[in-house]
Amino acid sequence: MFLFFGFTGVIDVLYFYKVDIPPNLDYASAFLAFGIEGFLFGNHLHGRSHMDVMVHMYLFYVIIACVICVALEARYRENVTVALARTYFTFLQGTWFYQIGFILYPPGGMAHWDQENHDQMMIITMIFSWHCAVVAVIMFFFVLIVGKMVKRGSTGNDFVRNDIQYQKVGANGLNSGESSRPIISNSSTMRQTFDETSEDEV
Template identity: 25%
Template sequence: MIVNDSLLYLSCPPRNKGRWAGLWGISYGGLLKLVTGSILTVYVVFCLDDMMVLMDKKYPPRFLYPKEWQHLTMFILLTLNGCVDVMSRNLLPQRCVLLEKGSLVLTFYVLLLLLISHVQDTTGIELQIHYLLILVVFLLMLVLTIELWTPDTFQLLLIEAFLFLMMGSWLMQAGFILYRPVTGYPWQDDDISDIMFVTTFFCWHVMINALCLLGIYGLSALWHRCHCPSLKLMGSKEAPYHKGTVGPLYKLLQEVEQSEKDEQALLLSKSSS
């Protein structure tokens, strides 16, 4: 972003630039989603003794393992989103950013529905953790939906990165709180101080992730200013197909400048005559 907005959506390099040139065009994010989602899907299927049975054989039949099936659905969504990213970046003739954004938005819509249903039978610490996670997912869903119409807005992209950081760090924190507490003692659902400290930890995550994002931005800006002053020109040449739209304010400024030039030329002609 510091260098050039066009660096956000680099096109795949031509295949005749060398044996290893094609590696730069691989969608590493899509591959990571695809591999991680596939591994987690297999793990959920095989972690149970009876291999994710949908319904029991009793009468009347009942659905089994509702949370595990929801986890499986989430991981399948992650895998499919990775497939869309890889297809858009490496298989289609021209990268379709709108397709990638739309797939990601749809994933978060479904994820939000699953998380709301996921907390139906939870209480105490687990409920508070999931409520805070739902808040982050909801905000991400709103930001990603708005980006479908304004994909190049710097502020939205910055908020998106921050919310993804929040989602990832809070999921790791939730795993330690629920399954492997640092103290070795489980958190108590009937202790109001434990529930309050869950929210306090979430606020600490907000501050730490904001500082992390600020530090990355500051170091990148310093590195670009000191060592890579010509990278902006290179970036604009690497992605000629992606051009930011000219805003109405910029057009208005151009019109004002042109009118001022016309007035000055008219005054000069009158004075000379």
Template identity: 25%
Template sequence: MGKFIGHLYPGLYLFYYGLYQATVVFKAMTVYDSLLYPSWPPRNKGIWARLWKISYGGLLKIVIGSILTVYVVFCLDDMMVLMDKKNALRFMYPKEWQHLTMFILLTLNGCVDVMSKNLLPRRCVLLEKCTLVLTFYVLLLLLMSHVQNSTGIELQTHCLLILVVFLLMLVLTIELWTPDTFHLLLIETFLFLMMGSWLIQVGFILYKPVTGYPWQDDDISDIMFITTFFCWHVMINASCLLGIYGISSLWYRHYCPSLKLMASKEAPHHKGSLYKLLQGVEQSEKEDQALLLSKSSS
């Protein structure tokens, strides 16, 4: 992965995943739908109904993670070896093994998503969230050790990437207790966009500079402009989210008004346990009042 393609492909995947999640979040916000249990559009029963409910996000994680894993294994000339037996049993390719660990975690996270949404009798959102949080905890640990021998431009770019991963890890951890919160999911979506776009930018900075001249580690202006470019990514991704929200709001309010009606009808189904609890409390209060009235009359 220590090449241009190794930064480009994961960055593209994370960026497009952020765009997809932005459309899902803004759709739920516009039609007042649930984020964890979205209302399904009317479909015929049979194979089409089952295909509609497949966890395509989980399948995409499995496919992308498997492809990147194979790429890391075969990108080296002498294949992936753990130790060099000829030179005092020294470990070989430490960064490549860290990349391999990251992509295996992505594949396992996709397997958990598919299992939770399509194989278990009932979806376990907590299992999906815990797996995702664990993935980013491990990713943060790997990135912290990934920059041990880095200096100058490479160190600055990866430190900013570590900042995004750290913030994303915090947001995902908070979501374990409040998984259906729009504000947290919106921040999570923005951080996924930042992680993807900045990873692409790192590939261009380190391996294919747009100007054709390599960045200089001993030039302080080059290092300062790294942070400036990162701030530009913040503004661009924020503007991208605003644009997606505007387009989604216009589309679902003017061209798909039936989705809003369907979501409002299915809201009691998603919150049925809460309604039952409130009904139980109300019933117990009525019984207590009746008992007090009977005592006072006697």
């Protein structure tokens, strides 16, 4: 499991240093890592107690949700809801991992759960729903805070890319002698550029 998530880290580092590798490998590696994680957790439940199986199945459901979200995120790159959904289920997966540890291996001094008791298993189900709610509330407040910070400290021009290059196109195609210039990012520069461009060049 850690090996495949390690692959995703290596892919991210390679992209960061602009190594010439095929595009979209970050999504593919994340999809594979979550998929292998779900496969492993879904197939090591034999011979365990009912409570042990139940808490791991809840984790398995969250992992499958992560797999689905990664696939959707690869398809719908500009949809922030899909990205937030993957963040939500990854966050939930992490908090539930901690909860499983406290349920199955309680620290010294804490009472042990009766892993075959139906009433206690229902309490576990309720605790999982609390995790879902708390993670949703935490993410909601983070989204509000980040949204206010962006609106307060940024303008629309801050999000315009200025590293994209273009060339003038003449009647006979690209003018090879013309140097590339960055795409304009404000209206005044736009007017000046079009004023300097002749009709023939357009």
